[in-house]
Amino acid sequence: SHKHLCFFIVAVFLMMSKVCNPLTVTYVTALYGETIVIPCNDGAPVPQHLMFVKWKYEKDDGTPGDLLIKQARNEQATVQATDSYAQRVSIDDKFNLLITQASLKDQKTFTCMVVSHANLMEFPVSVLVYSKLNIDTKHYNNLGTCVAAEANPAATITWKKNGKALVDDGKAIVITPSLKLDPATGLSTTSSTLQYAATKEDVGAVFACVSTHRLTSQETELEPFPIHYPSEKVSLQVMSKGPVVEGDNVTLKCHADGNPPPSSFYFHLKGEKMLVQNSDTYTLNAISREAAGEYKCSLADNEKVEASQNILVSYxxxxxxxxxxxxxxxxxxxxxxxxxxxxxxxxxxxxxxxxxxxxxxxxxxxxxxxxxxxxxxxxxxxxxxxxxxxxxEGKPVITSLTEHSTGDAQHKVLTCEAEGVPEPSFQWSVNNTNEESSYINGKATHKITVIPRLNMTITCTVSNKLGEDVMTINVSSVFEEKNGKSGKNPQDDSKDQAKLIVGVVVGLLFAAAVVGLVYWLYIKNSRQGSWKTGEKEVGTSEESKKLEENNHTV
Incomplete structure (x- = not known):
């Protein structure tokens, strides 16, 4: 029949292709437990006139096994596998083979066969399944363990101290490796135990295990493990941020280099020895200048191991x-x-x-x-x-008394300056306005404004509880100055005014003397006439009137 003839031609063509075109195997890797993606012809496009794509694999006994086939015009693939792959295989739009739940048993060769009207091609792919590293570290005193579980291929473990590799010397450094294979999964668990004879110099050292795998290399640090050694040195520290000042509370701290550190110390305080238990400090309360000097501390179980510190007390x-x-x-x-x-x-x-x-x-x-x-x-x-x-303090003393005219020539400003403590008070001999005063550092100033209508002498008096001082000043009339008579100085004006007053007084006295003399002569003459005649003194009415007028005038 035509169908059998077609398959016969394909089989012959396939045999000839194997002879003429040796197959090249490619490799893909997958992670344990995840889905394996196997590309057909490295993902290249399928040829034109594609008839179907078929995936098959090589069984453990070397015989071929079919997985699935997908026709070009049929979207659904037909699963041909009858073993465990029947539930795990599928194919995507790009004809990639998908295998779920990858295990080490999937490490085999899978072949993609592409059949078209003009050709038949096969593309074998070998699968390698790896697993992720699961690192766990533990330590017990000077013993450390590092475990790389469920790995494929098996991991190798090495040890480092402060970044440098440790080598087993059978004495101070002992490294014990082990390897276990899980028969069910085929995964390997590698472990390594480090036994290290630590010394005091190893305090703070960083130990790490390095797990090396085909896919990755991982370094994991161990938690620091305690290193025990006896105390060989102590140090005494004065716990003060600055200089010790008289009256301060001063704390002394004794530190030993042993591990674990000692819990009891002796503090030697100016000839006195004080045992402190479960503490490494001692406090001196309200230190005095006499307490300055040398202080010591020592181990309670070995007083020869001691330290000293000199304390200076500032005062x-x-x-x-x-x-x-x-x-x-x-x-x-x-x-x-x-x-x-x-x-x-x-x-x-x-x-x-x-x-x-x-x-x-x-x-x-x-x-x-x-x-x-x-x-x-x-x-x-x-x-x-x-x-x-x-x-x-001091009684006030006037240092100056001055005057000056204002711009309108209608007023005069008098300034009296004095020194004195307590602050002195000012008194003027004339009415005034616009008083201004100041008092700074024992110096007092007082200003007044006056309108002198006549030339006058003005007095400034300053006083406080300790005494007083007086000073005068001659001030000319603002009206004389306005009429142009201000050419004279104030002293000349005062002299002229005095002369005028004296002249008026002298004139009045002279007139009174003349009138008195006349009156006296008149009376005398009148009385003399009466004594001579013995008659009654008689006069005309006009004479009497004149006499009365003269008397009134006097």
Missing amino acids: LDLSLSPTGKVLKTVGDSLSVKMEKIASGDATVLWTKNGKAVKEPEFSKLSYADAGIFVCEVSLTGLTRHQSFELVV
């Missing part, structure tokens, strides 16, 4: 005379004494009212010397302050 004393509020009179002297006692070179800083000054010396006090003086003495970690407030 600073300051004495200042005078202090507080100091009241002095201007012109007096004041002696300032400062004494300091320090454990080192101390720095002295003086300030007056917050500004740096030299050390104060007062041989003759002035108002400007008053202020708040602060002495600051400092040493590393220490500072001391003492202060005094100097008050300089």
Whole structure:
């Protein structure tokens, strides 16, 4: 029949292809337990006029076995396998063979046969199944174990210390490897045990196992394991962030290099030995300057292993005379004494009212010397302050009394300046307006505005509880100055005014004397006439009137 003839031709063609075209095997790798993807002809496109694609494999006994076949015009593949592959194989759109749940038994050759109208080709592919490394490490004192479980191919394990390989010497370093094969899965478990004779120098050393596999290499560090050794040295530490200052609480810490560290120590405190158990510290409360010196600590079970530390105690004393509020009179002297006692070179800083000054010396006090003086003495970690407030008092003294005219020439401004402490008060001998006053560092200023209508002498009086001072000034009339008579100075105006007053007074006295003399002569003459005649004094009415007028005039 035609069907049998067709298959016969294909079989002959296949035999001729094997003879003429030797097959080239390719390889793919897969992970244990996952899906194996096997490409047909490395994923190349199928030829035109494709009839079908068939996958087959080589059984353990060397005989061929069919897996599945897919017709070109049929979307569904036909599974031909009758063994365990019947439930695990499938084919995708690119004719790749898919095998689920990969195991070591899948490490064999699978062949893709492509049949078209013009050709028949086969593409064998060998599968290698690997497994991921599952690393586990453990350690017991100076014993460490590293395990690489369920690997394929079997992993190899080596050991490192601080990055350098360890070699088994049968003494200080003993490495024991082992290998187990799981007959059910075919996977191998490799383990290696390191036994290491540690010394004190190995404290902090990093041990690691290196698991090497065909797919990867993994380095895993072991947790540090304790190394025990006796104490050979101790050290004494003063637990203080800065210099030890008198009055501080000072903690001493004794440290030993053994492992585990000792729990008891002796502290030697200026000739006294103190046992401290379950602690490595001792605290000196409120240390004094007398407590400075050498301190020691030692092991409780071996006092020969000891350490010492010298403690320096910083201290600073300051004495200042005078202090507080100091009241002095201007012109007096004041002696300032400062004494300091320090454990080192101390720095002295003086300030007056917050500004740096030299050390104060007062041989003759002035108002400007008053202020708040602060002495600051400092040493590393220490500072001391003492202060005094100097008050300089004195009765007020007027330093100047001046006048000047305003721009409108209608007023005059008088300024009286004085020095005195406490602050003096001002009093003027004339009415005034626009008073202004200030008082700074013992200097007082008072200004007034006046309108002198006549030339006058004005007095400024300043006073406080200690006394007073007076000063006068001659002030010319603003009206005379306005009329152009201000060419004279104030003293000339005052003299002219005085002369005028004296002239008026003298004239009035002279007139009164003349009138008195006339009246006296008149009376005298009248009385003399009466004594002569003995008659009654008689006069005309006109004379009487004139006499009365003269009397009134006088």
